[in-house]
Each structure stands twice: as structure tokens, then as C-alpha cells.
Amino acid sequence: MLRGILSAGLALLAFAGTAQAGSALDGVRARGVLACGVGTGTAGYMMPDSQGKWRGLSVDVCRAVAATIFGDAEKVKYQPLTSQQRFTALQSGEVDMLMGNATWTLTRDSALGLDFVGVYYYDGQSFLVPKKLGVKSAKELNGATICVAPGTTTELNLADYFRANKMSFKPVVIEKVDEIRAAFFAGRCDVYTTDASSLAATRAANVPPPRTFDDFLILPEIISKEPLGPVVRHGDNQFADIVRWSLYAMVEAEEYGISSANVDEMLKSDNPTIKRILGVTPGMGKALGVDERWVYNIVKQVGNYGESFERNVGMGSPLKIERGLNRLWTKGGLQYAPPIR
Numbered sequence: 564m565l566r567g568i569l570s571a572g573l574a575l576l577a578f579a580g581t582a583q584a585g586s587a588l589d590g591v592r593a594r595g596v597l598a599c600g601v602g603t604g605t606a607g608y609m610m611p612d613s614q615g616k617w618r619g620l621s622v623d624v625c626r627a628v629a630a631t632i633f634g635d636a637e638k639v640k641y642q643p644l645t646s647q648q649r650f651t652a653l654q655s656g657e658v659d660m661l662m663g664n665a666t667w668t669l670t671r672d673s674a675l676g677l678d679f680v681g682v683y684y685y686d687g688q689s690f691l692v693p694k695k696l697g698v699k700s701a702k703e704l705n706g707a708t709i710c711v712a713p714g715t716t717t718e719l720n721l722a723d724y725f726r727a728n729k730m731s732f733k734p735v736v737i738e739k740v741d742e743i744r745a746a747f748f749a750g751r752c753d754v755y756t757t758d759a760s761s762l763a764a765t766r767a768a769n770v771p772p773p774r775t776f777d778d779f780l781i782l783p784e785i786i787s788k789e790p791l792g793p794v795v796r797h798g799d800n801q802f803a804d805i806v807r808w809s810l811y812a813m814v815e816a817e818e819y820g821i822s823s824a825n826v827d828e829m830l831k832s833d834n835p836t837i838k839r840i841l842g843v844t845p846g847m848g849k850a851l852g853v854d855e856r857w858v859y860n861i862v863k864q865v866g867n868y869g870e871s872f873e874r875n876v877g878m879g880s881p882l883k884i885e886r887g888l889n890r891l892w893t894k895g896g897l898q899y900a901p902p903i904r
């Protein structure tokens with residue numbers, strides 16, 4: 564009901580966001596738990612395990628923020644949200660931040676009253692097809708029936724791409740991602756389009772037997788830029804800084820070789836940068852308004868960016884996604900944290 568009323572007017576929502584100025588961090592601290600909005604279930608990124616514990620690369624960023632604020636990565640309440648619900652849930656204060664697979668765009672970062680504070684995953688849109696369709700390229704999809712989620716950049720890119728290539732398609736628009744997957748696997752659409760990360764997860768974790776991973780193909784075309792980032796409301800710069808730098812701390816730790824396995828050893832390092840990052844030389848915590856051991860807590864409890872990537876979506880996971888654009892800048896990728904100093 565509340566959600567319905569709020570979604571009625573974008574301007575009102577943007578206003579509601581700013582009206583809570585300064586309150587986000589206070590709210591989190593008073594509650595004693597971070598309310599993190601995530602997707603409804605994508606293997607490797609955000610998914611409850613058999614114990615009901617949320618795991619994934621996106622979940623790890625929520626955990627890092629909780630480690631920064633509370634010194635405890637467990638102090639997170641996960642709120643699963645569909646693509647259609649997520650921004651309204653953040654605007655209305657139902658969650659403190661979003662770690663779904665939200666693409667950073669100009670309109671979301673301005674008119675929606677929200678701020679993207681970084682990029683935790685450089686993604687792009689692609690197409691998943693059954694091999695028996697016999698299609699090898701997106702250029703062969705003229706006339707296809709395509710499953711897509713509403714309220715996404717995916718929907719807009721799809722229309723642009725087909726128009727630009729003078730092709731037509733029939734959209735099958737479904738809000739819940741498990742229902743999209745079910746529709747696709749049942750043959751209600753020829754093609755499923757979303758971010759390549761989600762397609763890799765679907766192919767690795769959701770194919771109903773007796774069909775397997777090998778019966779499906781992700782087409783080679785990447786038709787868009789999908790920089791996925793953590794999102795907060797306008798109005799609380801300190802909270803935004805904490806979320807931004809918690810993510811950067813994961814990246815910076817990887818760059819300086821600080822991992823969950825060696826972080827205690829690293830406390831003894833003579834390297835002035837490492838001493839500053841880990842709070843052995845104080846100052847960074849004070850600047851952010853958090854404990855000086857914030858990065859230590861992140862790395863000890865969550866790991867650095869590379870560890871999280873490999874464990875959840877990389878070679879240590881069923882998804883086996885290459886680092887690609889998400890390699891560190893020192894290795895030819897785009898992951899680059901400004902200095903912690």
C-alpha cells in the first residue's frame with residue numbers, strides 16, 4: 564500500500580529522499596543492523612544458501628559496510644527486491660542501501676533522488692538461448708520472443724538494439740526473476756536477456772534437469788554497458804562515504820596484497836600505505852567517522868575484492884566467470900580504488 568502510494572510520483576519520492584537528510588547512518592546505528600536491499604536470488608551474487616544465509620559478491624559488499632559500521636559483517640538484514648521494487652524501497656527508507664544488480668545511469672543517479680557510490684561489477688547485457696535454437700549471434704534474433712524484466716535498463720537496451728539493427732522482437736515481460744527463468748526454460752520465450760552476470764548464474768545454477776549447462780549458450784554480443792553499483796539515498800553524505808570506501812577498501816586491499824589469510828601478519832608490515840589502510844597508523848577511520856580497524860574488519864571477515872570475486876563467481880565457483888573488466892587496473896582491468904590516505 565505504502566509502496567503503491569509512493570511509486571505514484573517520482574518528484575514526491577525524490578523529495579522524501581532528501582527530507583530524511585542526515586538520518587541514514589543514525590538510523591542504521593540505532594537499529595544495530597544494516598538493511599541491505601538485494602535481488603531475489605542470483606547464484607554467486609545474492610542467494611540464500613541451504614542454511615538460509617545470504618551469500619555472494621553483492622552480499623559481500625553489504626557485509627563490508629556492516630563491518631565498517633559495526634565491526635561485524637553479520638549485522639545485515641537482507642531484503643530481497645525485484646527490479647521493479649528496488650528503487651522505491653530505497654527511496655521510502657525500507658532499506659538503507661541497495662546491492663542488487665543496479666546499473667548506474669544518469670536518471671537513477673539524479674531524478675530518482677539516489678546516489679551510486681561506485682562500481683562493484685562492470686557488466687554488460689547479453690542473450691541466453693537454447694543451443695537447439697541454432698543461433699550463434701544476436702543479429703540472428705529477428706522475430707524472436709524475448710523474456711525480460713520490467714523497470715530495467717535491459718528492457719530499454721533491448722528495444723534500442725533491435726531498432727538499431729532493424730529487427731523486431733516480441734517481449735515477454737515478467738517481474739520475478741525465478742518466474743522469468745521458469746518461462747524461458749519452459750519455452751515461453753526463445754531468448755532470455757539480462758546482464759551477462761545473471762545469465763551466467765542462470766546457466767550455471769538454474770537449468771532444470773535433464774537439460775544441463777551445455778544445452779544453453781550465451782551469445783557473444785555485449786550490447787550495453789552495465790556498471791553495477793551500490794546505491795544510497797540522497798541526503799546523507801557520511802553514509803554514502805562509508806559505503807563508497809567500504810567497497811574501495813576491498814579493492815585497495817587486493818591491490819596491496821592484503822587478504823583474509825594474511826591480514827593479521829600485515830598488521831606488522833613496515834609499508835606506510837598498508838599501515839594506514841589497516842589503521843595501524845590512525846586517521847582514516849577518524850576521517851570516515853568509524854573505528855580505525857574498519858579495513859582490517861572488512862578484510863578479516865569478508866576478504867578483499869579478488870577473494871570475494873573468485874569465491875563467489877570466479878574460478879572457485881560454479882559460475883567460472885573470468886575477471887575480465889573486473890581485474891584490477893594494475894592487471895589491465897577497470898577496478899581502481901582511489902587512495903586511502
Ligand SMILES: N[C@@H](CCC(=O)N[C@@H](CS)C(=O)NCC(=O)O)C(=O)O
Nearest residue numbers: 602603604605646665666712715716
Ligand atoms: N542491471 C539492470 C538489470 C538488473 C535486474 O534487476 N535484473 C533482474 C531481472 S533479470 C535480475 O537479474 N534480478 C536478479 C535477482 O532478483 O536476483 C538494471 O539495473 O536495470
